Amino acid sequence: MNMKVDILTLFPDMFKGPFDESILKRAQEKGLVEINIHNLRDWAKDKHKTVDDRPFGGGIGMILKLDVIDRAISSLTTDHRTPNTKIVLLDAGGKNFTQKYAKRLSMLDHLILIAGRYEGVDYRVHEKLADEVISIGDYVLTGGELPAMVITDAIVRLIPGVLEKSEATEFESFSQATNYKLPATLLEYPQYTRPKEYRGWEVPKVLLSGNHKEIEKWRKEQSIERTKKSRPDLLRR
Numbered sequence: 001m002n003m004k005v006d007i008l009t010l011f012p013d014m015f016k017g018p019f020d021e022s023i024l025k026r027a028q029e030k031g032l033v034e035i036n037i038h039n040l041r042d043w044a045k046d047k048h049k050t051v052d053d054r055p056f057g058g059g060i061g062m063i064l065k066l067d068v069i070d071r072a073i074s075s076l077t078t079d080h081r082t083p084n085t086k087i088v089l090l091d092a093g094g095k096n097f098t099q100k101y102a103k104r105l106s107m108l109d110h111l112i113l114i115a116g117r118y119e120g121v122d123y124r125v126h127e128k129l130a131d132e133v134i135s136i137g138d139y140v141l142t143g144g145e146l147p148a149m150v151i152t153d154a155i156v157r158l159i160p161g162v163l164e165k166s167e168a169t170e171f172e173s174f175s176q177a178t179n180y181k182l183p184a185t186l187l188e189y190p191q192y193t194r195p196k197e198y199r200g201w202e203v204p205k206v207l208l209s210g211n212h213k214e215i216e217k218w219r220k221e222q223s224i225e226r227t228k229k230s231r232p233d234l235l236r237r
Helices: 022-029 066-077 099-105 123-129 145-156 212-230 232-236
Strands: 003-009 033-039 085-096 110-115 132-135
Touching: 003 066, 003 145, 022 033, 022 145, 033 145, 066 110, 066 123, 085 099, 085 123, 085 145, 099 145, 110 145, 132 145, 212 232
Parallel strands: 003 033, 003 110, 085 110, 085 132
Antiparallel strands: none
């Protein structure tokens, strides 16, 4: 059964391009994933297609309406909801998205992503409709569309059959703790290709040795050193 991803947004045209190229395009063509972009205004009931309103208690900005989002979710889950369906709200105050998180979501049958906008959504969406709330980082964007693209890309490439070889993701950054039997998540080891020498900049000799045991040892050491240098917080965890 292929995975289905439904994205609710006020700006569907923003998604033209990212899902129509490279790995995500091939995954859809193979039937491994179905990605649908929905305009949230399609579930507004008034003639102006209103999806937001002023916040109770006062304040600046507009809030996306609970009833519109609820109708959209109900419509998307009427025929397709399974125990392996998740509704995810994209919000700067959500849980931090990680590679481990991506792996878990890639095992779903159906994922619905709600791209927030303006000053946010009615908080009852957090409390009553969303199974999880996710943030892609400790910063604020103008909306949830870019996070939806990031999360979809991270998830789809982990679906079995999307990449040519499973090894393509096995030793990537943030995926190595299990492979190296280490307590920390590591960054990927450095990679090199031809030419082996350019302007005096040489490829490490161990990679040219043909000694696979020594190469594996070097890669493990380099992953640890690179993590110490660039992301020591990963080792502290």
